[in-house]
Amino acid sequence: MINLVIGGAGFVGVNLSDMLMANGETVVCIDNFSRFGSGLIDRFLSHDYFSYYELDCTDEQGLNTVFKNFSDHRDEVLVWHLAANSDIPAGIDNLKIDVKDTFLSTAVILNCMKQVGFKKIFFASSSAVYGDHGGVALRENSGPLNPISNYGAMKLASEAMLSACTESFLELALVFRFPNVVGVPATHGVIYDFINRLRENGSVLEVLGDGSQRKVYLHVSDLIDALIHLRKLGRVGFEVFNIGPSDDGVTVQAIAEEVCSVFGGNPVIKYGSDRKGWVGDVPRFRYDVRKIGSVGWQSSRNSREAIELAASEICQSMV
Amino acid sequence: MINLVIGGAGFVGVNLSDMLMANGETVVCIDNFSRFGSGLIDRFLSHDYFSYYELDCTDEQGLNTVFKNFSDHRDEVLVWHLAANSDIPAGIDNLKIDVKDTFLSTAVILNCMKQVGFKKIFFASSSAVYGDHGGVALRENSGPLNPISNYGAMKLASEAMLSACTESFLELALVFRFPNVVGVPATHGVIYDFINRLRENGSVLEVLGDGSQRKVYLHVSDLIDALIHLRKLGRVGFEVFNIGPSDDGVTVQAIAEEVCSVFGGNPVIKYGSDRKGWVGDVPRFRYDVRKIGSVGWQSSRNSREAIELAASEICQSMV
Numbered sequence: 001m002i003n004l005v006i007g008g009a010g011f012v013g014v015n016l017s018d019m020l021m022a023n024g025e026t027v028v029c030i031d032n033f034s035r036f037g038s039g040l041i042d043r044f045l046s047h048d049y050f051s052y053y054e055l056d057c058t059d060e061q062g063l064n065t066v067f068k069n070f071s072d073h074r075d076e077v078l079v080w081h082l083a084a085n086s087d088i089p090a091g092i093d094n095l096k097i098d099v100k101d102t103f104l105s106t107a108v109i110l111n112c113m114k115q116v117g118f119k120k121i122f123f124a125s126s127s128a129v130y131g132d133h134g135g136v137a138l139r140e141n142s143g144p145l146n147p148i149s150n151y152g153a154m155k156l157a158s159e160a161m162l163s164a165c166t167e168s169f170l171e172l173a174l175v176f177r178f179p180n181v182v183g184v185p186a187t188h189g190v191i192y193d194f195i196n197r198l199r200e201n202g203s204v205l206e207v208l209g210d211g212s213q214r215k216v217y218l219h220v221s222d223l224i225d226a227l228i229h230l231r232k233l234g235r236v237g238f239e240v241f242n243i244g245p246s247d248d249g250v251t252v253q254a255i256a257e258e259v260c261s262v263f264g265g266n267p268v269i270k271y272g273s274d275r276k277g278w279v280g281d282v283p284r285f286r287y288d289v290r291k292i293g294s295v296g297w298q299s300s301r302n303s304r305e306a307i308e309l310a311a312s313e314i315c316q317s318m319v
Numbered sequence: 320m321i322n323l324v325i326g327g328a329g330f331v332g333v334n335l336s337d338m339l340m341a342n343g344e345t346v347v348c349i350d351n352f353s354r355f356g357s358g359l360i361d362r363f364l365s366h367d368y369f370s371y372y373e374l375d376c377t378d379e380q381g382l383n384t385v386f387k388n389f390s391d392h393r394d395e396v397l398v399w400h401l402a403a404n405s406d407i408p409a410g411i412d413n414l415k416i417d418v419k420d421t422f423l424s425t426a427v428i429l430n431c432m433k434q435v436g437f438k439k440i441f442f443a444s445s446s447a448v449y450g451d452h453g454g455v456a457l458r459e460n461s462g463p464l465n466p467i468s469n470y471g472a473m474k475l476a477s478e479a480m481l482s483a484c485t486e487s488f489l490e491l492a493l494v495f496r497f498p499n500v501v502g503v504p505a506t507h508g509v510i511y512d513f514i515n516r517l518r519e520n521g522s523v524l525e526v527l528g529d530g531s532q533r534k535v536y537l538h539v540s541d542l543i544d545a546l547i548h549l550r551k552l553g554r555v556g557f558e559v560f561n562i563g564p565s566d567d568g569v570t571v572q573a574i575a576e577e578v579c580s581v582f583g584g585n586p587v588i589k590y591g592s593d594r595k596g597w598v599g600d601v602p603r604f605r606y607d608v609r610k611i612g613s614v615g616w617q618s619s620r621n622s623r624e625a626i627e628l629a630a631s632e633i634c635q636s637m638v
Contacts, residue, residue: 092487095433095480099426103476107418114414131482143462146557147479148486157422157476160466161414163450167467168411168598238465279487 002076004067004118006030006057006109007083011187012124012178014040015220016080019228021049030066032056035086040185057083058100060108067116078231079121081109081158086188088128088151092280095150102154110165119171122227125159127179127216127242127285128152135214135248135284140177140240140291149280159240166238174230175240179287182310183220184317190252191307191314194259199318202265209277211253211269215285216244219306222299229297244287245299245306252277255307262311321395323386323437325349325376325428326402330506331443331497333359334539335399338547340368349385351375354405359504376402377419379427386435397550398440400428400477405507407447407470411599414469421473429484438490441546444478446498446535446561446604447471454533454567454603459496459559459610468599478559485557493549494559498606501629502539503636509571510626510633513578518637521584528596530572530588534604535563538625541618548616563606564618564625571596574626581630 003020007013008029017027021044029041029052044050055062070077084102085091091098106123113121130138131146147153162173186192198205226243256269276283289298301309322339326332327348336346340363348360348371363369374381389396403421404410410417425442432440449457450465466472481492505511517524545562575588595602608617620628 092483095426095430095484099423099480103422104418107414111414129479141463143464144460144559145462145464145479146482148483150480150483153476153479153483156479157472160448160464160472160475160479161418161469163465164411164467164469164472164599165414240463280483 001078002026002028002070002073003078003080004028004030004070005080005082007081008052009033009036009038009041010082010086011185012181012220012223013082014185015183015224016082016227017044017050019224021047025049028052030055030057031083036187058104058108060112063108063112064115067112067118071116074117077118077120079109079113079118081106081121082124084124084155085151088149088280089278091150098150098154102151103157106158106161110161114165114169119169121162121170121172122174122176122231123158123162125175125177126152126155127177127287128282129156129159129177132282135286137286137288138242139288140242148282163238172236173238174235176227177240177242178223179216179218179244179285181218181220181223182306184313186314186317190255191259191311194256195263195314195318198259198263198267202263203267205256205260205267205269207252207256207269207271209252209272209274209281209283211251211256211271212275213252213277213281213283214249215282216247216249216287217303217306218244218299219301219309222301222306226292226297230295233295241292242287242289243292244289245302246289247302248286250303250307254304258307258311262315320397321345321347321389321392322397322399323347323349323389324399324401326400327371328352328355328357328360329401329405330504331500331539331542332401333504334502334543335546336363336369338543340366344368347371349374349376350402355506377423377427379431382427382431383434386431386437390435393436396437396439398428398432398437400425400440401443403443403474404470407468407599408597410469417469417473421470422476425477425480429480433484433488438488440481440489440491441493441495441550442477442481444494444496445471445474446496446606447601448475448478448496451601454605456605456607457561458607459561467601482557491555492557493554495546496559496561497542498535498537498563498604500537500539500542501625503632505633505636509574510578510630513575514582514633514637517578517582517586522586524575524579524586524588526571526575526588526590528571528591528593528600528602530570530575530590531594532571532596532600532602533568535566535568535606536622536625537563537618538620538628541620541625545611545616549614552614560611561606561608562611563608564621565608566621567605569622569626573623577626577630581634
């Protein structure tokens with residue numbers, strides 16, 4: 001199996017690549033290194049099963065050229081599309097960011113796949129496609145889908161195009177809707193932000209929103225485990241899976257307290273007054289994970305355990 | 320009220336403009352005239368309330384310049400976004416067509432609205448966002464949405480971005496999901512296609528698919544009536560309405576027979592063998608229209624009556 005991992009130099013990408021190469025599979029990383037440089041893949045460079053291309057996947061000509069290198073083995077190729085903008089507030093401020101990085105990435109990848117004859121894609125989508133449903137447990141076929149961030153909108157746009165392409169040339173489009181994923185190497189997210197703020201000022205932690213926001217968290221090791229599990233099922237067609245623990249999440253307050261406890265020094269936590277942390281933030285979010293449960297997978301950690309492990313890992317890696 | 324009608328020189332646009340100007344309102348047509356030239360708006364050119372700009376709405380700089388002409392009256396501006404690719408099979412063959420004309424049109428319009436401060440938009444979406452659900456009556460909040468054409472996918476992508484923008488800068492995003500709309504001036508669609516084929520060869524009508532495809536049809540006069548009705552409600556926020564008759568549609572066979580009867584000359588009708596007319600065709604489609612019914616609107620014609628009237632109108636206008 002040849003795994004073309006687009007966005008392979010990001011947080012999920014390096015964890016996935018690690019696991020795939022441990023399985024003895026070939027990994028080809030395609031990444032523009034726009035946010036973290038090539039730092040996260042440095043440790044793969046000497047690995048026999050690893051190669052990479054520095055390329056923005058919205059560069060159609062460039063991506064076509066890369067894809068053509070694998071056209072003789074097109075039936076063994078699996079495309080993993082993990083590339084996206086990861087700064088959600090920035091994408092609300094500037095609409096073009098998610099249009100290009102979160103949606104047009106998908107459009108260009110699909111167009112190149114069609115031309116070269118690749119037929120299988122795994123796509124990293126998001127719980128953000130659902131919008132704000134006040135904590136109702138959301139199923140894969142729930143409606144309506146009313147995203148409140150442009151990031152969520154462009155993930156939904158990508159899903160829609162994958163759905164349509166499965167009607168014409170794709171054999172498989174497996175869509176994974178992730179909640180917040182935590183772990184190392186941390187590149188963004190609430191724990192990472194909190195620790196960064198504490199490193200600047202260890203006596204006070206200022207929190208966006210009133211701390212009551214409650215969401216589901218998945219540890220990246222569970223996410224990768226789920227992806228490998230789902231790949232083994234050998235599905236065809238267009239399929240969507242929520243991936244997450246089955247609990248109803250943890251509050252931002254609990255995360256702030258956990259991070260402060262791990263960081264040490266007894267900082268004061270100051271909360272804002274808004275129910276939402278920022279425009280586009282879904283304050284309360286819960287998954288229904290019965291579908292992935294029905295195919296034999298469940299998360300080894302709940303949200304609280306994922307946060308505890310990640311806080312410890314991230315703190316160790318940053319401090 | 321200043322109505323900026325983007326895609327105003329198309330089938331729905333000219334019918335809408337007619338009605339708005341009859342109400343004494345200002346209409347500014349923005350259209351790239353790509354498919355029909357300016358022919359459909361010729362009759363408006365001497366009208367006091369009418370002006371137009373020849374512009375592709377994905378030209379961001381051009382659209383910004385046009386929008387700025389109305390920035391002093393930004394609170395009176397209502398944007399009608401009717402621009403899209405209208406050749407669905409072409410958009411499946413070449414993925415770029417709907418990405419640009421059906422989705423990026425929306426992205427650029429929203430970006431320009433944000434910059435100039437326009438806050439109200441009415442968006443022409445489509446029953447194609449639902450996908451193929453085998454004739455189940457589809458509600459506005461039905462899920463999952465699995466479009467099978469790239470046209471439907473990019474309409475859904477547009478809806479998603481409107482939803483997200485309503486969370487940040489839009490006051491109103493009213494989304495109308497149209498079924499097949501029929502009437503004059505006909506520019507595409509099943510009746511138009513059939514009459515064109517009969518004009519080439521009046522003795523045989525070849526039909527794509529086995530004729531059993533059953534869909535809902537709305538006469539354009541009813542569509543415009545619904546749009547004006549919904550505008551009067553003064554809603555705010557993001558809202559979706561199905562617009563259509565409440566029946567379960569008519570078959571392609573019935574349309575073929577109606578067109579042949581109106582065209583005359585007793586042509587032989589030849590059917591294909593596929594359930595679908597083409598890749599991306601939804602063979603059986605039905606709306607649930609209770610939501611628009613609950614706000615006091617219903618179609619004056621059912622699908623059969625819409626087809627009969629349109630067949631007669633189109634035949635007269637073309638032959």
